[in-house]
Amino acid sequence: MRENKLQKIGFLTSREYAWLKDQPELTQEEESKVKEYEKAQPGVDLATAKRNREKLQITSKLIWKNFLLFYKHTTGKEFNQTPDALKNVGPVIKYFAQELEFSKSENMIKKVGNSVLYPDLAKGLLIIGFCGNGKTTVMRTLSKMFDHYQMPMRFKSVNAHDIVTEYESISTPGDKDLFFERYKCAKLHIDDVKKEATASNYGKIEIIRAILEKRYDAKLQTYITCNFREGDQGNIADGLLEFGERYGEHIYDRIFEMFNILHFTGNSFRN
Numbered sequence: 001m002r003e004n005k006l007q008k009i010g011f012l013t014s015r016e017y018a019w020l021k022d023q024p025e026l027t028q029e030e031e032s033k034v035k036e037y038e039k040a041q042p043g044v045d046l047a048t049a050k051r052n053r054e055k056l057q058i059t060s061k062l063i064w065k066n067f068l069l070f071y072k073h074t075t076g077k078e079f080n081q082t083p084d085a086l087k088n089v090g091p092v093i094k095y096f097a098q099e100l101e102f103s104k105s106e107n108m109i110k111k112v113g114n115s116v117l118y119p120d121l122a123k124g125l126l127i128i129g130f131c132g133n134g135k136t137t138v139m140r141t142l143s144k145m146f147d148h149y150q151m152p153m154r155f156k157s158v159n160a161h162d163i164v165t166e167y168e169s170i171s172t173p174g175d176k177d178l179f180f181e182r183y184k185c186a187k188l189h190i191d192d193v194k195k196e197a198t199a200s201n202y203g204k205i206e207i208i209r210a211i212l213e214k215r216y217d218a219k220l221q222t223y224i225t226c227n228f229r230e231g232d233q234g235n236i237a238d239g240l241l242e243f244g245e246r247y248g249e250h251i252y253d254r255i256f257e258m259f260n261i262l263h264f265t266g267n268s269f270r271n
Contacts, residue, residue, distance in 0.1 A: 070148070089134070
């Protein structure tokens with residue numbers, strides 16, 4: 001059986017097969033997919049598969065097409081393409097496709113108070129908006145999609161509350177060091193920032209602040225999703241000021257160095 005450019009064997013295309021073969025460790029499901037591919041395509045030429053992978057241009061169009069498929073798989077429903085939802089997700093898709101046009105979105109914040117902001121593909125993303133309008137679901141869908149296809153922009157996604165819970169379970173100083181090492185991965189998405197409890201293991205500590213400081217020092221790309229201050233009416237400047245009140249002025253200052261700031265608009269999807 002011969003595979004053309006887009007035809008799939010089992011769950012994999014030749015490009016996906018090449019991505020997986022490059023990984024040092026595979027899950028049981030991934031190993032099963034690789035074996036199924038190799039069985040269906042005897043004598044497969046890995047070098048050719050890798051060349052096909054390298055020819056693949058990761059564009060916003062490609063990411064968008066697969067995002068819609070993975071969104072339905074993740075949530076069990078179609079992505080509701082309202083005007084607000086499209087304005088929200090559009091710059092995120094373009095950002096991960098490394099397309100400079102992401103910065104032209106009207107939802108991309110260019111000024112906070114007297115500070116002029118300069119969107120930059122080298123920075124991470126800080127997505128702020130009202131509760132329930134898709135911030136978390138969009139990022140988790142992209143995380144699963146990038147991981148499935150082993151794309152170079154893949155990132156780890158974790159909830160801030162779960163990070164604190166994990167830290168609270170640490171029982172030795174050595175485990176504490178390992179904990180922080182785990183959160184120095186190349187790309188990390190932290191969800192629901194500012195809502196987590198203050199940790200009390202080994203004394204009171206703001207874990208998210210500590211992680212952000214370490215990632216800033218290591219020049220690692222970070223993605224954050226968070227809500228406006230409770231009771232706030234959508235004031236961007238005040239929503240960001242809460243970072244300084246919670247984590248300290250030095251973290252507030254670093255926000256503008258570390259992140260492109262994107263405002264997710266629209267009502268809650270849960271209504």
